[in-house]
Every structure is written in structure tokens, then in C-alpha cells.
Amino acid sequence: MSAVVDALPLLVAAWLILAGLYGIVATRDLQHTVLCTSLVHAGAWLLLVGVGHTEGATAPVIDEDVGAGAALADPLVQALAVTDIVVGVAVTALLLACVVRIKRRYDTLDPADLDVLRG
């Protein structure tokens, strides 16, 4: 039971990554592609937080109520997750800016229409 609970966030993270990759491959809309990329990214965040958590651990914030010897969740992977979340916004904004530029230049949001050569 405990092993299943520990593995569950990792399994769901794998599912999110696979679903996002399917969305990237299957869609005909570049905006949809950007959101599915974001979903793959979210899978990575869930993976990081899931790896750092152990049963019975508390949040890595030390105050008077939490003793120095208490079991803590791994703060390293949580810091990585926070960094990754912030980077994710920048990536999404950059990709959406690319989508706007593509729409203006080629007047399409379908990646299948982007194979024309323009001299």
C-alpha cells in the first residue's frame, strides 16, 4: 500500500508527460501545441515534488513547532520545482510570441501548412 502511494505521483507524472506528448503530436493548432508543452512541463514538476516526498515528512520550514530532528521533505527538489515553474512561464510566453509571429508571417496556425518555401 505504502509503496503504491509513494509511486503514485511518479506514475501520474509519467501519464501527464505521455498525454502532453500525444497532444503535441496529434494537434493541428500551434496554440494547442504550446499548452501541451506546458503540460509536459507540469509532469516534470510533479515528478520533482513526488521524488522529494517521503511518508510522514513535513514541509521543510523550521519553526518552534517543528523540531530540528523532524522528518522533512527534500528541500532541494522543491527549490528545483519552484525554479522550473518560473522558467515554465518564460518558456510559455516565448512560444506564444513565436505563435503570434508565425500567424502574422504565414497566416496559419496549422503546422502542416508551414512546409512551404518562401524566397
Next chain:
Amino acid sequence: MTLARILAVLLAGVVGTAVVMTRDIVHQALVFGLFGLVLALVFLLYQAPDAALAQVVVSGLVVPLLIFVTLAELRGRSE
């Protein structure tokens, strides 16, 4: 607590699948915001409150807003 964790993680999986399955981009942006909030709840239950805070601001507000700004830009251009 363990049951809440299991339910929240499974809910995140379901809503994440809904993000991929939604076709309309406006609906998809809203579903993605909902997914971000569910994921923030998951982070909170998995004892990562700082990640949950960042996630609420980012996925609940910024990403749907970015999508809507993109949509407004594209629609204003084409009409």
C-alpha cells in the same frame, strides 16, 4: 491525509488529460488554469508550500492570461 493525496494526484491526472482532449482554445486555457490549481493543491498536500504558491500565481493567473492576450492579438489582426 493519505487518501486526500491519492485523490488529488488522480484528479490532477484526469484534469491533465482533459487539457489534451479539449479542442477549443478558450476552453482549453480555462481547463489549463483549473489543472494548475489542482496541481497546486497536490504540491500543498505533498508538503511543498513554496512550489504551491508559485504554481497558484503562475498557472492560475499568468498562463491563461498569456493565452487570452495571444488570442486577442491574433483576432484583432485577422478581422
